[in-house]
Amino acid sequence: QLPLHSSTFSWRNVALLVLLSLSLEQTSASLGKKVKHKPGECPKERLTCTSKLPESCKTDFNCHEHLKCCSFACGKKCMDPYQEPCSLPLDPGNCESPARHWYFDFKDHLCKPFAYRGCDGNANNFFNREDCKTACSLAAKKGQCPLFPLKNRMMCSALCKSDIDCPQTEKCCESICGFVCATAWTVKAGFCPRKPTECSKIDKPKCLRDDDCPVSEKCCSRCGLKCMEPQN
Numbered sequence: 290q291l292p293l294h295s296s297t298f299s300w301r302n303v304a305l306l307v308l309l310s311l312s313l314e315q316t317s318a319s320l321g322k323k324v325k326h327k328p329g330e331c332p333k334e335r336l337t338c339t340s341k342l343p344e345s346c347k348t349d350f351n352c353h354e355h356l357k358c359c360s361f362a363c364g365k366k367c368m369d370p371y372q373e374p375c376s377l378p379l380d381p382g383n384c385e386s387p388a389r390h391w392y393f394d395f396k397d398h399l400c401k402p403f404a405y406r407g408c409d410g411n412a413n414n415f416f417n418r419e420d421c422k423t424a425c426s427l428a429a430k431k432g433q434c435p436l437f438p439l440k441n442r443m444m445c446s447a448l449c450k451s452d453i454d455c456p457q458t459e460k461c462c463e464s465i466c467g468f469v470c471a472t473a474w475t476v477k478a479g480f481c482p483r484k485p486t487e488c489s490k491i492d493k494p495k496c497l498r499d500d501d502c503p504v505s506e507k508c509c510s511r512c513g514l515k516c517m518e519p520q521n
Contacts, residue, residue: 327357336424352367374411375413375428389403391418393428400422428451431473435472459473474500479519481517
């Protein structure tokens with residue numbers, strides 16, 4: 290029969306081995322979870338989903354290159370974490386099961402129908418016009434970004450990707466430190482007269498934005514910024 294102290298020592302060894310095994314399993318599981326995520330942040334879901342679309346991915350590593358597996362527009366899909374989905378160009382996708390879907394035309398600021406072929410494509414793809422408007426109507430707000438100086442640009446993390454990431458009437462604007470939310474400038478109706486081909490000298494600016502000009506005049510570049518009556 291083994292001495293009591295030898296038996297106690299043996300049980301301690303077993304307990305330590307069990308604890309070590311559990312710790313390694315937890316570490317492995319934790320590392321496994323971390324490995325499934327690529328850098329960058331997915332856009333937030335903007336729709337109230339009553340039904341889900343088929344998933345085209347389960348983890349980030351089902352997606353090519355830097356794309357991430359994101360829940361957007363009522364389904365999981367591979368998306369660029371650094372690009373606003375509503376600014377993506379029209380992509381009808383592949384396969385041969387055409388159906389009427391909607392996409393957001395970022396230039397015209399309108400939701401438009403298109404024939405979706407049934408698979409692939411990009412995230413600018415919605416079942417109906419209402420979903421498209423809900424997800425994208427604030428992606429391009431009215432107004433003009435302020436004129437930030439672009440010299441000596443610093444490398445900074447982007448604080449926004451599109452206007453929808455900014456509060457109230459602020460817009461996502463380019464600055465010396467990446468893209469940031471900024472108060473939008475009002476743009477008056479009409480167009481500035483065409484710029485002269487040459488300037489003998491550049492005058493000191495009399496304005497920086499349309500709001501600096503009286504009544505209907507706009508701030509126009511004319512050998513220096515100055516207030517001028519717009520052309521229709």
